[in-house]
Amino acid sequence: MTSHILIVEDDELHRRFLRDMLPESDLGEVDVTEAQSGEEAINLIKSRHFDNVVLDLQMPGKSGVDVARAVWAKNSTTPILFWSNHADEAYARGIYRVAPKEANYGYLLKSTSSQRLKSTISGVFRDGQTIVDRAVNFTQHYPANSAELTIAEYETLVDIAIGLTDHAVAEYRSMSVRSVQGRIKGIYEKLTLSDVSTLDGGAAAVNRRTRAIALALIGRKINSKILEMAEKDLRARGKGHYLD
Amino acid sequence: MTSHILIVEDDELHRRFLRDMLPESDLGEVDVTEAQSGEEAINLIKSRHFDNVVLDLQMPGKSGVDVARAVWAKNSTTPILFWSNHADEAYARGIYRVAPKEANYGYLLKSTSSQRLKSTISGVFRDGQTIVDRAVNFTQHYPANSAELTIAEYETLVDIAIGLTDHAVAEYRSMSVRSVQGRIKGIYEKLTLSDVSTLDGGAAAVNRRTRAIALALIGRKINSKILEMAEKDLRARGKGHYLD
């Protein structure tokens, strides 16, 4: 039986590498289709059937998480292998948020060996496993440890990272301003921002809010793609005017 | 005469592509050395001589801008070709800031054709040209137009993006707090943030400071690597305690 596989990959060398490697894997006969962008992929997904998808995460325009959402909207059990240069917790959380419970997927770094890639493809596409590279610093069962941001804290972190005020987050998430501030304080604690140093005159050297965003960015808990998706969600929920 | 070329590229497929392509270019005889990381590259640069460097920008650990700084510290006229998936103004400004006046360099996206890559290599390495891909949204002669951030505004944007307070920026840059606030207002105007919308109760929906950072991030004026470099510069100038 022929497997129909969609490769979504803007990098030509990587796309070619996958195209050549997939027939060598032990999936049996495969029919490979390629897309060079998230937009192209979404159009293909709407009009054609694919058994499996190999998906880069960071692409110009729509990201891999955008495409995954479209794949799983069409068929919530389609296995996806995320294959990326980036081990961002931001992407891992994004995937976790859009993945249906019944889906299985893989998340592998491009720096892993061809052998490892082949065995992961088999595991995800043929054997129905979920396999996440350990370099992706995010567990699925959380809080795996209490230093990780909860779902609620992460959601609030993204909200303040796109620039919303406490009042706007409160209205958007249907909670009080004080609640929002409580979650933000929790974020600061987990990013070890409870004490900030002061200047000679006694004023603080660091603004906690922007420092937390910087740390999350440098620690790859958030990235620009995730912020774009968050803005899109805001607009989809009728609150786009906040940003105008 | 043999050209000694250093390739700095974490992606194995891209490194291999360059290694195969360089002897085909019209540089004459070439001797190619490869580094898989910024750190490895910096060690090689210190101990060996290279006539030219091909440099990825976004790598784990030290970025291409870090490596460029080391290259030009050793020899301020070594031509460098920056070859990247990312057309970030952040990187362009970073390069511009570390490039000596007498250096020539290229900045090309990996999505351009092999033909174009070869001709750019010739132009930069043999003919001493500076060639920047037009997708890199940053001119060298600025302000090319008054909507672009000035050097001073950009420097302040990066300072607030890493989380410094107005007082800390003032002390760090030896200027008054009001001056810092004036520059920040200029940043907001150029990011079209002068008017922000309000919620039903009249409170603002958007915090300008964090919204400006989000827009700069999404617009690729800044990125996490640039923030890491800014933190390093802070520490190098004896102000690392601001962040502790």
Add this chain to the structure above:
DNA sequence: AAAAACTTTGCGGGTTCCCGCAAAATGAAC
């Protein structure tokens, strides 16, 4: 069902950010 843990919430005070008003200082152009 009860107890414990976690989250939400209101109030109020202190700090930082943001901006207007106005003037001084510096740099560029003539």
Add this chain to the structure above:
DNA sequence: GTTCATTTTGCGGGAACCCGCAAAGTTTTT
């Protein structure tokens, strides 16, 4: 050297952020 443009600067007021104190509500564990 003079004029013009740009940048810097001080003061003060309003808004947003941050947090302590305390209590209520919800969820989880026993």
